[in-house]
Amino acid sequence: MDNAIKDMTSWAEASSWLAKHGYGMDQIRQQKDLWDAASTAGQVASAAKVKAATDAVAKQAVDAAKAVADAAKKVEAAKPVAKPTITK
Numbered sequence: 001m002d003n004a005i006k007d008m009t010s011w012a013e014a015s016s017w018l019a020k021h022g023y024g025m026d027q028i029r030q031q032k033d034l035w036d037a038a039s040t041a042g043q044v045a046s047a048a049k050v051k052a053a054t055d056a057v058a059k060q061a062v063d064a065a066k067a068v069a070d071a072a073k074k075v076e077a078a079k080p081v082a083k084p085t086i087t088k
Contacts, residue, residue: 001034011035 004021005014014035018028 001031001038005031005035006038 005017008014011032015028018031
C-alpha cells in the first residue's frame with residue numbers, strides 16, 4: 001500500500017488522493033485490496049486488544065469481589081457473640 005495513504009482514515013479520502021496523484025483505475029483497485037487487507041488485520045488486532053483488556057478488567061472485578069467477601073467474613077468473625085441474659 002502506498003505510504004501516503006496508510007494513515008488516512010477513510011477509503012474515500014485515500015482513493016481521492018490516489019486519483020489526484022495519477023493512479024489509474026487498476027492501480028486504485030490494487031490499493032483498495034491492500035487497504036481492505038490492512039483494515040481487516042487492524043480490526044483483528046484491535047479485537048484481540050479489546051478482549052485482553054476486557055479479560056483483565058473482569059479478573060480485577062472478580063479479585064475485588066473476593067477481597068470484599070473475605071473482608072466481610074473477617075468483620076463477621078470479629079463481632080462479639082451476644083451472651084444470653086438470664087432473667088429471674
